[in-house]
Amino acid sequence: MRPPPVAVARVRRMGLRETVVASARVLAAARAELGVPLAGVVRAVHVDRGARVRAGEVLLELDDGALAATLEERRAALGAAEARVAQLATTSAASATAGLGEADAALRRAETELRRAEALRAEEAIAPAALEDAALAADRARSRRATALAAQQDVRGAELRLARARAAEAAAAVRTAEARLREARIRAPADGLVLERRAEPGDVVTAGRALLVMAADGEARVAVELDERHLARVRPGQSARVTADAWPDVVLGGVVASVGPGVDAARGTSEVRLRVPDPPRGLVPDQTVSVELETGARPDALAIPPEGLREAPDGSTWCAVVRGGRLERAAVHAGLRGARAVEVTGGLVEGEAVATGAVEALLGQRVRPREER
Numbered sequence: 001m002r003p004p005p006v007a008v009a010r011v012r013r014m015g016l017r018e019t020v021v022a023s024a025r026v027l028a029a030a031r032a033e034l035g036v037p038l039a040g041v042v043r044a045v046h047v048d049r050g051a052r053v054r055a056g057e058v059l060l061e062l063d064d065g066a067l068a069a070t071l072e073e074r075r076a077a078l079g080a081a082e083a084r085v086a087q088l089a090t091t092s093a094a095s096a097t098a099g100l101g102e103a104d105a106a107l108r109r110a111e112t113e114l115r116r117a118e119a120l121r122a123e124e125a126i127a128p129a130a131l132e133d134a135a136l137a138a139d140r141a142r143s144r145r146a147t148a149l150a151a152q153q154d155v156r157g158a159e160l161r162l163a164r165a166r167a168a169e170a171a172a173a174v175r176t177a178e179a180r181l182r183e184a185r186i187r188a189p190a191d192g193l194v195l196e197r198r199a200e201p202g203d204v205v206t207a208g209r210a211l212l213v214m215a216a217d218g219e220a221r222v223a224v225e226l227d228e229r230h231l232a233r234v235r236p237g238q239s240a241r242v243t244a245d246a247w248p249d250v251v252l253g254g255v256v257a258s259v260g261p262g263v264d265a266a267r268g269t270s271e272v273r274l275r276v277p278d279p280p281r282g283l284v285p286d287q288t289v290s291v292e293l294e295t296g297a298r299p300d301a302l303a304i305p306p307e308g309l310r311e312a313p314d315g316s317t318w319c320a321v322v323r324g325g326r327l328e329r330a331a332v333h334a335g336l337r338g339a340r341a342v343e344v345t346g347g348l349v350e351g352e353a354v355a356t357g358a359v360e361a362l363l364g365q366r367v368r369p370r371e372e373r
Contacts, residue, residue, distance in 0.1 A: 006369055024223055198211050221276070231263075234295055244290070257274060320359050331346075
C-alpha cells in the first residue's frame, strides 16, 4: 500500500519582515480649548468649524464697550497725574532757584557789614557789641544760604514725590485696562485648524468657559491600541507606515514615539503612539487611519509558511517534518512572523520538508511528500 501523500514546503532562507497592522486614530499635535478670563456677551465669532487660522488671528470678540470706556477714563487720569508732576517740578525748581538768589544777596550784604564793623571796631569807632551783632547776622545769612542751596538740589519735595507715585499708579491702571481689553478677544495661539465652535453672537459666557477648540499645525501623533502579544517587539524609534481611506495611494512615514506603560485588562491592549513628522493638511484629529508597524526584520531568516507552524496546548510550537520517509514531530522556536512566512530557530535545517496541512494523525507513519509550489 502506497504511503499517503502529504503537502509540504521546504525550509528555506529568505529576507523576512514582521509587521503588525491595526486601526488607529489621529491625535492633534497640540489641542487647545480657547476661552476668555472674564464674563461677558459674545459680540462676534469670526471662524467656524474646519477653518484654518493663522497665529494671532482674532477668532472671537466679546462686547468691550465698558472696557474701552474704562481704558479712556484711566488714560485721562494718567494725563492729569503727569501734568501735576510737571507742574510741581517746574514750580519747585523755580522757587528753589529764586530762594537761593535771595540768600546769596543777603549773605553778601551781611559779610560786607561784618567787614565794615571789624574795620570800625579796629579804630574803636563802635562798641564790641556792634561787632558781635554783625558777626551773628553773617552767620544767619550763611545758614539761610545753605538751606536754599539744599532746597535747589532737592526739588523733589514730599509733594512732588507723592505726585509721581500717583502718576505711576495711574500708568499701572492704564496697563491693566489695556490688558482687560485684550482679554475680550480670543486670538489663535498658533497656525492650526478650528475643531469646535461652542459660542454664537449674543451668548452670555462665563470666565474660563471653552468657546473654541483648535488643533495646532505641526507634527501629528497617531494612537494605536496594540494587542499585548506584540508589545515585547515594539520599541520607540521603530518605523511604521500610515495610510488613510481618504488617500489610499498615499503612504505616510511614521516613527514609534512611546509605548504605553500598562495594559488595558478588559481589552488586552496597550496604547502605542507614533509621530508623523510631515502630515498632509487633510490629516485631521480623530480621523481613523491604518498603521503597519514594523516590529522586526531579518535579511537571512530560516523560514517556513505560517501553516507549517503548529502550537501545542502549553503554548510551545512544533512542526511536522518528513525525515527518512516518516512524518516526525520537531520542536521549534518561532521568531519573526511575516505575512507569508514564519522564522524558525532550532529544530529544523534548510531544505527539510515541513507538512502544511492537518497531519497530526499521520505522525510516525510513512508518508509521500508532495511539495507545494
